[in-house]
Amino acid sequence: MKPCGHSETDSVKDSAYRRILSPVGSLQGVGKVTARELQNRGVQTVCDLLYVLPRSYQDRTKFVPIHELSSGQTALIKGTILKLRRVRSRYREILEMLIGDEYGIISARWMGAPRYLFRFTKGKKIILFGRFRISVKIPETYHPEIIEDGDEHEIGGLMPVYPEIGGISQRRIRRIVMDAVKRFTQGLQDPLPARIRQTRQLPELGKAIGEVHFPVESRPEDLRIRRAPAQRRLIFDEFFMLQLTLALKRTKASREKGIAFGIQGVEELYRCLPFQLTVSQTRVIHEITSDMNRPFPMNRLLQGDVGSGKTVVALIAAWVAVRNGYQVAFMAPTQLLAEQHYLSTLELTRKMNLKAALLTSGLGTHADDVRDGVRQGDIDMLIGTHALIQESVTFHGLGLVIIDEQHRFGVVQRAILRHKGISPDVLSMTATPIPRSLGLTLYGDLDISVIDELPPGRKPIQTRLFHERDRDKVYAVLREEIKKGRQAYMVYPLIEESEKMELKDATQMAEELRAVLPDLHIALIHGRMPLDQREGIMEAFKAGHIDILVSTTVIEVGIDIPNATIMVIENAERFGLSQIHQLRGRIGRGIYPSKCLLLASYRKTTEASRRLRVIEKTTDGFKIAEQDLAIRGPGEFLGLRQSGFHQFRVANLMSDAEILSEAREEAFRLAERDPELAHRTYSLLRQIYRSSQREADQLVDTA
Ligand code: ADP
């Protein structure tokens, strides 16, 4: 809906829409220098400028009589200059004016006695806007704004206050925006269907833009919380356009032909399992298999906290596919995780009569045999890393694609794997709980299944925050637990080589630990080690030959060792909350109580300690994710590697969640009613949608 999102607007025919993309330089009062300053802030076109929304508004609706001023009030006053004097202080000159109206007197002061004030003389009328403080005698104000003849548009309403843009003064920005509003928003055709505008009580686009900058009808209290109709309209737009894209994608996919898998016999399979499924697991299995049973390609996301038991659910889906004569591709983000999936499921896959094989990039010549087996259909399920998407891998009949930790893969990688079959079903999995609002924008075109309980018998993990200076206490806990026969992980944030932060690296730490705890077996593992060496260490740890495993975040996913009950996370302040939560999910897997010790350097009052306290208090992944999202914002929450994340300009995922729901409802309703947006009332909407699609496609092509 926001036309300026798209550089590609050839398909938008409406002329007002195209006109709004004129360069900012075409506005009154924007010369070369200002234009450059604007461009540095990402404001290229008139439209970009119109979407730089005010941070707040100043009430300049009416003059406040001097005797009604209260201390701390920001107000507009007018009066006559009664006295003018220049006072020399020790450092600089101060200019003071005494100004009076019929009822009282105020004092206005300027430090440094700016020259432009010298033309004001006693007896002249003057209008001021400033913040007043009431001292013993009379109200005082420092550096108030002076409204002169010709500045009338600066008063008589709510005045927008914009975010800083270079050195451009508020007054100039206002004047430039005013010109843009006057010349470019009138006659702007509105792409949002009138019916939606009516049901949701949203003003027309051109009017909304004008009103947001120079409010006439909005109530100040609504503006403050961004709920004036004009603001709601712009927020709505941003959500609506994205939701419409998702909705149309989904309607399109649901008309594609897919495989209708037969799903009888699933329940008998439960008897092969070494444990009883949780209620959540049974529910999501039912959701997934019914979806597989439908003759359309499944596109479903399985969400579940670490340790909630997603793997067995995936295996049952795999079994369904194989029983129907199809193959399964199971892709995981790291070698370690792929290996673990392969090894940990071996027993079950055998029982299920399912022939599984592993393909990672470190397999050498054996890989050729695996690939042959897959091509000929001898192998039912291929587990692996992104080695699976290599061109040399071809399937005999790929019917189901399972993607673990799906957010670690790009759109393109996922698409390549899917295209190795003919409209296969896709089951994506994630252990990163995602707050609903973010989920709706990220995965709004997917169906979502959630496992929201852990298998019974898990001992809750106790988490405690330690300050760096209490390192000794942490070592004491370590020693004590190990004496009881338990094992420990010690985790370091993965350090980019270029980063010159003063983080002790894992190697050095392992040395230090050996010195402090000389009687314990300490080993180091990290991602740059050769695979066989890493495997050797993991085996030794599993077998209990190692007491403390010092590692980088390679153990973030996929390790399942019940006897390891302690995790120390170093430099905890450098991790996101969700990441810590995931890490600590690696302990607490056995019958012993587990402890997670966070070591951090922070000052008591800081953000970091506040963040870490959250993780100390709760073990609910969804709650943690919400806090994390609120603290860090969506970009950082997801990590920079998340591809295709939509950056909102106006909307805010956390505070505007209810507008998001409304926009989503309308978008899905529209997509269902007219999936081609063929009706003439949608013609502008269709054009804008198409141009945005073309731009998105180009992004994928160059990815
Ligand atoms: P995640 O969801 O993190 O991938 P996993 O699938 O690795 O979790 O399961 C974690 C552990 O819990 C595994 O050892 C698995 O065998 C076990 N598990 C899964 N479901 C159950 C269950 N219903 N009862 C007991 N243990 C279970």
Ligand code: MG
């Ligand atoms: Mg898993």
